[in-house]
Amino acid sequence: MERNFEKVEEILKKHGYEKKNLIKILLDVQKEYRHIPKEVVNYLSVALDIPPAKIFGVATFYAQFSLKPKGEYTILICDGTACHMEGSMSLIKAIEEEVGVKPGEVTQDLKFSLDKVGCLGACALAPAMVINGEVYGNLTPEKTKEILRKLKEGDDR
Structure with missing residues (x-):
């Protein structure tokens, strides 16, 4: 799935592209997309220089995150x-x-x-x-x- 990453860039800018803000970034991503899409994880991985496995680890550890779309x-x-x-x-x-x-x-x-x-x-x-x-x-x-x-x-x- 091809995705426009403008919203992700806005979220990253808001949080100063700081690794320490990963949870806040993921919360904003989830608010925007109603889940954390795989391609966004890959984008964040490059932008924040964090391995995708670490981002997935955080996203699956905390119950408030979902890798599957949620309803309106x-x-x-x-x-x-x-x-x-x-x-x-x-x-x-x-x-x-x-x-x-x-x-x-x-x-x-x-x-x-x-x-x-x-x-x-x-x-x-x-x-x-x-x-x-x-x-x-x-x-x-x-x-x-x-x-x-x-x-x-x-x-x-």
């Missing part, structure tokens, strides 16, 4: 103890029914991706999910489907 709407479902006991697995099933994606997957149109996480820190709202940083709590499968329908229609609430 990134859904995180909590499956910690409180959420699990309150029915988080039924929410995953509802999401699968509504948008056709299982944990670890992204829809073909890159609109939605779903990840199951150990804890969101929203135990009092169990079961809970986060979509693009917004917390939704005390969910039922029906409430979950309604939220997703509104996002599909382009209405953010």
Whole structure:
């Protein structure tokens, strides 16, 4: 895949082409592309004089990085103890029914991706999910489907 590296250059300039800023650079790359593309890793390797294996090592070590594309709407479902006991697995099933994606997957149109996480820190709202940083709590499968329908229609609430 041929990629224009103008955005990557802007990110590198912002961080002064400093090796010590690799994590910040990768965060900005991920924000821009919704994942860390392999060809961008290779570009960063040359620009920062860091072996690609080291960059991949950092990108795979930290959970917030993804080497696979994420959806425009990134859904995180909590499956910690409180959420699990309150029915988080039924929410995953509802999401699968509504948008056709299982944990670890992204829809073909890159609109939605779903990840199951150990804890969101929203135990009092169990079961809970986060979509693009917004917390939704005390969910039922029906409430979950309604939220997703509104996002599909382009209405953010």
